[in-house]
Amino acid sequence: MSIMVPSTTPALITPGRQALDSALHQLDRAAAHLGLDDGLRTMLATPRRSLTVSVPVRREDGSLDVVQGFRVQHNISRGPAKGGIRFHPATDIHEVTALAMWMTWKCALVGIPYGGAKGGVAVDPSQFTTRELERLTRRYVNEILPLIGPEKDIPAPDVGTDEQTMAWIMDTYSVNAGYSVPGVVTGKPMTLGGSLGRGGATSRGVQIATLAALGRSPEGVTVAVQGFGKVGALTAQYLSDAGCKVVAVSDITGAVHDARGLDIAALRAHAAESGGVHGFAQADAMAHEDLFELDVDVLVPAALEGVITEANAPRIRARLIVEGANGPTTPEADEILAANGTTVVPDILANAGGVIVSYLEWVQNLQACSWSSGDIELKLRELMLSAFDEVKALAAARGLTLRQAAHVIGVGRVAEAHRMRGLYP
Numbered sequence: 295m296s297i298m299v300p301s302t303t304p305a306l307i308t309p310g311r312q313a314l315d316s317a318l319h320q321l322d323r324a325a326a327h328l329g330l331d332d333g334l335r336t337m338l339a340t341p342r343r344s345l346t347v348s349v350p351v352r353r354e355d356g357s358l359d360v361v362q363g364f365r366v367q368h369n370i371s372r373g374p375a376k377g378g379i380r381f382h383p384a385t386d387i388h389e390v391t392a393l394a395m396w397m398t399w400k401c402a403l404v405g406i407p408y409g410g411a412k413g414g415v416a417v418d419p420s421q422f423t424t425r426e427l428e429r430l431t432r433r434y435v436n437e438i439l440p441l442i443g444p445e446k447d448i449p450a451p452d453v454g455t456d457e458q459t460m461a462w463i464m465d466t467y468s469v470n471a472g473y474s475v476p477g478v479v480t481g482k483p484m485t486l487g488g489s490l491g492r493g494g495a496t497s498r499g500v501q502i503a504t505l506a507a508l509g510r511s512p513e514g515v516t517v518a519v520q521g522f523g524k525v526g527a528l529t530a531q532y533l534s535d536a537g538c539k540v541v542a543v544s545d546i547t548g549a550v551h552d553a554r555g556l557d558i559a560a561l562r563a564h565a566a567e568s569g570g571v572h573g574f575a576q577a578d579a580m581a582h583e584d585l586f587e588l589d590v591d592v593l594v595p596a597a598l599e600g601v602i603t604e605a606n607a608p609r610i611r612a613r614l615i616v617e618g619a620n621g622p623t624t625p626e627a628d629e630i631l632a633a634n635g636t637t638v639v640p641d642i643l644a645n646a647g648g649v650i651v652s653y654l655e656w657v658q659n660l661q662a663c664s665w666s667s668g669d670i671e672l673k674l675r676e677l678m679l680s681a682f683d684e685v686k687a688l689a690a691a692r693g694l695t696l697r698q699a700a701h702v703i704g705v706g707r708v709a710e711a712h713r714m715r716g717l718y719p
């Protein structure tokens with residue numbers, strides 16, 4: 295059987311298509327390791343539901359833009375579909391499919407009762423006013439309304455979206471339902487049923503995974519972080535709070551470096567005020583691409599896919615890479631890193647803190663209750679560390695990389711759910 299994804303010619307290979315190729319490659323490796331038959335492997339390679347929508351948006355000057363939006367439910371065999379919504383100009387159906395597939399394995403790996411989904415709208419949110427973004431979000435939600443719901447598919451923030459976007463999604467869905475439905479979306483503001491700890495959850499999870507992988511005192515451990523958005527900025531903060539020396543960070547405006555360790559709180563204040571890390575007076579500017587090749591102990595990619603490739607992997611000096619972003623490392627780079635003895639804590643493990651606390655938020659919404667930040671932190675730590683230990687043990691027992699082991703566990707659990715449900719003939 296063949297995989298049901300649109301074909302492309304080499305000239306049309308987008309970053310999104312490359313991300314999907316990486317995801318399919320990882321699935322193939324895991325399926326071979328698990329001895330899955332070809333039919334089941336094909337089911338797992340194919341999204342369950344995939345919706346492309348046109349989203350008209352009235353601009354402030356009265357003109358009308360029409361942008362493309364997507365929602366892909368990769369798998370729902372273990373529970374409702376779950377995954378963020380991305381607003382980024384380069385997003386396409388292939389990227390959203392890859393991200394949805396990674397959500398499926400991530401939820402299975404950390405043992406929360408969800409399938410995997412992702413959404414995207416192909417826009418640059420920085421080019422839209424807040425009112426335009428609100429209109430765009432509401433129209434996109436109306437277009438994907440048949441797919442989403444607290445028992446069907448629960449969106450959350452991702453690149454270019456935030457808790458305000460989630461509030462508009464919750465409101466649009468609720469107005470259509472005729473009553474308030476907080477559980478339709480996670481990563482909401484606290485006033486609408488959001489959870490304590492969700493804002494920093496992905497970064498807290500990256501911190502937990504980093505410290506677990508280091509296996510030694512973090513005091514003085516040097517770190518470089520690519521991306522200074524919701525995940526990157528708080529990852530830098532939490533690692534710095536834990537005693538690490540974050541010596542370089544970057545965002546789309548530039549990269550900054552200080553070998554003595556950056557003052558992350560001051561840098562966050564500067565970025566909030568000026569729109570990015572560029573121009574931070576207490577550090578030196580550096581070229582974006584040089585950040586990957588710094589002589590640091592830990593590298594945290596926390597921006598987009600496909601940034602660690604066969605071109606720069608041979609020059610990476612960090613002994614530990616912890617993937618805050620989804621899909622930052624290509625399969626070719628993975629091989630080079632493994633041959634060089636670099637440990638990679640893979641995305642579906644390292645950045646699972648976000649969806650773990652989303653799950654806790656959803657459970658609170660369904661039960662109409664709220665838990666303390668201590669309860670949330672404890673559960674997050676427990677789920678992160680038990681998944682980390684499982685992955686590490688399997689990797690050691692079978693001679694796999696941490697990524698291969700994580701995929702074997704995640705894919706294996708989803709395959710088992712299919713078998714038990716008898717979803718395939």
Ligand SMILES: NC(=O)C1=CN([C@@H]2O[C@H](COP(=O)(O)OP(=O)(O)OC[C@H]3O[C@@H](n4cnc5c(N)ncnc54)[C@H](OP(=O)(O)O)[C@@H]3O)[C@@H](O)[C@H]2O)C=CC1
Pocket residue numbers: 378451452453454455496520521522523524525526544545546547569570582596597598599618619620645646648649
């Ligand atoms: N938010 C979440 O809960 C979760 C997010 N993730 C993943 O984490 C990653 C980051 O997401 P998130 O922080 O939410 O997104 P944000 O939109 O909040 O931040 C993205 C950051 O990446 C920066 N960036 C984009 N392109 C580049 C580049 N070429 N070089 C350097 N920096 C760049 C952006 O810069 P600028 O702001 O200047 O544009 C911004 O700082 C994504 O891969 C996402 O899928 C994973 C799990 C959960």
Ligand SMILES: O=C(O)CCC(=O)C(=O)O
Pocket residue numbers: 376377378379397400448449450451452480620645646648649650652
């Ligand atoms: O919190 C969630 O539901 C999903 C977060 C997300 O999009 C991700 O883990 O990549």
